[in-house]
Amino acid sequence: MIRFVREAVDEGGTSFDTAEVYGPYDNEELVGEALAPVRDSVVIATKFGFDLTPDGENRGLTSRPERIRAAVDGSLRRLRTDHIDLLYQHRVDPDVPIEDVAGAVAELVDAGKVLAFGLSEASSTTIRRAHAVHPVAAVQNEFSLWARDPEGPVLAACEEFNIGLVPFSPLGKGIVTGSVRAGAPFVVPIPGTRRLARVRENIGATEVRLSADHMARLTNLVDDLGVKGNRYNDHHMGLLDRDERSSGPGPNSTFSC
Template sequence: MTHRSDPTSSSEGTGNSRRDILTMAGLAGSALAVGAPLSAAAQRAPAARPASAASVTTSRGAIGKTRKLGALEVSSIGLGCMVGSAYFLPFPGRQRMISVIRDAVERGVTFFDTAEVYGPFTNEEVVGEALAPFRNKVAIATKFGFAFRDGKETGRNSRPDHIKQAVEGSLRRLKVDAIDLLYQHRVDPDVPIEDVAGAVKDLIQAGKVKHYGLSEPGPNTLRRAHAELPVSAVQNEYSLLERSPEGQILSICEELGIGFVPWGPLARGFLTGRFGEGTRFASDDWRSTIPRFFPDNMKGNMALFAVVDAWAKRKGITPAQFSLAWLMAQKPWIVPIPGTTDPWHLAENLGAAAVTFSTADLQQIAADLARAPVIGPRVLDPSTSANGVEARQR
C-alpha cells in the first residue's frame, strides 16, 4: 500500500491497527478520558493482551518519574513537538497540536522539544502558545544551527553572531525569557565548536539560556564542546532500528555526565507495528527516502519487529511501549521524546514509564536482537550526512 500520514497521525506511527493494539493492552479507559472515540474495529477487538502496569500510568499526571539530563531534571519521557509542523504531511493543525501538548502537561510531561527549523519557525510558535500557562512547570528545548532565506532553510550556520540572533527569535516565538535547553541542531563544519560553546556561554551569562546541548555531534566535537562549556544533553537518533549511539557517543556521555535524548525512538512508526513489508510511502513522505524502509529492506527488517512484538506480548504491553521502555532501560539518564498528534498514542507512549525489565530479560532481548540485524543503511548517501560531523579546529 502507499502510505501518507493522516491528520491523526504522528511521526512515530498511527492508524487504527495501533489504536486497536492500545485498546487491547488495557489503555482504552484512559484514552476515553481525553475524548477519543473508539473505532469500530476497537469495539469489536477481543482482549488479546492483558492489561499491564503500563496501562495504569496513563491516567492524568501519573507519569511521575523524572530523570536528569546533566543538571536539568525532566519527566522520564518527553514530547517531540516537531510532528505538528514539519516533515510528515498533512500537519494536524495548530489547535490540535496545542491540545496534545497541554494534554501531555496534564499527564505529567515536563519536557518539550522543538526547533527553529521546524516549519520553519511555526513549531516554536505553537509550543510557545501551548505552554504559556505552564511556563514554571515545564522545560522547553529548542535548537539553532541553520540559516534561512524567504522562509526556507538554506544550510548550516553556527557563527556566534548568528546563534545570538537565532536565540532572540526563539525566545520571542516561545514566549519565554530563557530557553531551558539549547541545542546546536547539527555541527557546522566551518565553525570551531569552541566558538559555538563560547556564544552559548555568553547567552547563559546573560540569562537567556539555562543549559547547553548538541544534536548528532562527532565524538571529538562533543569532547571539545564539553571542555569549553558543560554539555547537559546530546540528542541523537536512537531506537531498536538505529543503535549507532551504542558506539562512542553513549560511552562519552556516561564518562562526562551528559544526558541523552533519543529522537525517533519509535523509528518513525516502524516500531509501533503500523508498517509491514507491503508498505509503500508516498513521494512527499520523508520516510520514502530512508533506505531501511525501501521494500526489500522493509521485508528484511520485519524480523526485528517480530522480536519487538514477541516481547511486547510477553510483557503484556504494546510494541511502542516495549520499544520506549527498552531505551530507558539502557541508561538511567536516557529520556526519549516520541512525537504524536494523537491523544491515544500520547497515553500509550507515556505508559512505557512503568515498564521494567529484569537483568535476564535484557540479556535475552540482546540475544534475540543479535539474530535480527538491521537491514539497510541509516541514510541514502552517508557522504552527505550531517550526522556525526566534526567541527574544524580553531
Template sequence: MQTRKLGDKGLVVSALGLGCMGMSGVYGVADEAEAIATIHRAIDLGVNFLDTADAYGKGHNETLIGKAIGDRREKVVIATKFGLSDVSTGGYTIPVNGRPEYVRSACEASLRRLEVETIDLYYQHRVDPNTPIEDTVGTMAELVKEGKVRFLGLSEASAATIRRAHAVHPIAALQSEYSLWSRDVEDEILPTCRELQIGFVPWSPLGRGFLTGEIKTFDDLEPNDWRRTSPRFQGDNFGRNLDLVAQVQQMAREKKCTPAQLAIAWLLQQGEDIVPIPGTKRVSYLLDNLGALDIKLTDAELDRIDAILPKGAASGDRYPTAMMQMVNL
C-alpha cells in the same frame, strides 16, 4: 511522573519527553487544535520536557509551543535547537550554520516565537564543519551568562566534538537518534557522554514510527511525508525492516503491551541518564507511549531483543546520502 537528570548541573526532566516536530506538518497534515490538546494533556500527566527547533515548520513549531504553554510556562522545560534552516527538504543537504553572530540571532528569534524570556535547554542542531565548535559553544555560553539560556546541548555530534564543546562549557545533553534500529551511538558516543556526565536524549525512539507496527506499506505514508525519502522506508529495505518489526510485535503481544511501549521500555532500561522524546501529534499515541513507563523487561527479555535487533540489524541508512554526511561530525 518519574524524573531523570540530564547532566550533573541540575537539569531534571520527566523520564519521557514529548517530541513536537510532527505537529508542524513534517509527517503529513498538521492539526493545530489536536497538537495543542496533546501538549496540554502531556503537561497534565507530568510530561514537562518539550522538544522543538527553529527549523521545524520554519519556526511554526516554536510558535505553536509558545501558544500552547502561555499559561503553563512554569510547568515545562523547553528544549529548542538552532543551526538548520528547514528540516522539510527531503533528502537534500540542509544548510548548517554555527557562526557566533548567527547563534545569537537565532536565539533571539526563538525567544520571540516561544514567547519566553529563557530557553531551558539550547541545542546546536547539527555541527557546522566550517565553524570551530569552540566558537559556537563559546557564544552559547555567553547566552547562558546573559540569562537567555539555562543549559547547553548538542545534537548528532561525534565523541571528539562533544569533548571539545564540553571543555568550553558544560554540555547537559546530547540529542541523537537512538532506538532498536539505530544503535551506532553505543560504540563511542554514548560512552563518551557517560564519562563526561552528559545526559542522552534519544530522538526517534520508535524508528520514525516504523517500530510501532502501524506502517505496513510505503503507501501508508502521506504524499508530503519526508520519510518517503528515507532509505529504510524504500524498496527491499522496507520489506526486510518490516520482518524485524514483526518479531517485535510478537514479543509485544507476549508481553501484553504495544510494540511502541516495548521499544521505549527497552530504551529506558539502557540507563538512568537516557530520556527518550517520542514524537506525536495525537493524544492517543501520547497515552500509549506513556504506558512504557510501567513496563519492566527482564534480563532474558533484553537478551531476546538483542537477538532480534542487534546493532546494525536495520536495512538501509537512516538518512539519504547527503544528510548522512551531516551527522556525527
C-alpha cells in the same frame, strides 16, 4: 495541536522539544502559545544550526556566533519566553569550530537567555571539545534498535561527564518498540505522537521492565529481519557528526529503515 500539547501537560508531560527549522518557525510558535499558561512548570528545548531566511528558506548549515545569537532571539520571541531551558546545536557545522559554538552559547547563558547547552547528532570528539569550553548538559542523537550509533564512544562520553542522552526516534520511527540497556537513568527518550492516547501509553512505559529474555529477543529481531543500511539519504547522512567505526556486524552496527 495547541489543545493536544496542553492535554499532554495535564497528563504529566513536562519536557517539550522543538526547533526553529521545524516548519520552519511554525512549531516554535505553536509550542510557545500552547505552553504560555504553564511556562514555569515545563522545560522547553529548541535548536539552532541552519541558515534560514525570514520566509523559511533553508540555505544549509551554519553555526556562526552571530547566527546563533539571532536564532535565539527569534526563538525566544516565538516561544513567548525570556529564556530557553535547553539550547541544542541541531547539527555540527564543520566550518565553525565547536569551541566557537560553545563560547557563543556560554555568552547567552551569561546573559540569562539560555540555561543549558546541548548538542545533536554529535560525535564523542565533538562532545569532549565542546564540554571543555562550556558544560554540555545533553546530547540528542537518534538511538533505537534500528540506530545503535550512540553505543560506545558517545555513551561513554555522556557517562564520563554526567551528560544526559536524549534519544530521538526511540521507537525506530514507528517500526518497533526501541530499548536501551539497563542501568542508564541518564537516557531520556523523545517519543513523538499526535494522539493523547499515545501520550498516556508513552508515560506508562516508564513502569515497564523488560526481562533479559525480552532484551535478547528485541536485539536479535534486527538481525532476524535483515534490515540494514543508512537511516537518512546521502545528503542528510552527510550532516551527521559521527565517530569512526570498524566495519562488520555487531552491537555497534547501524540499522535503519
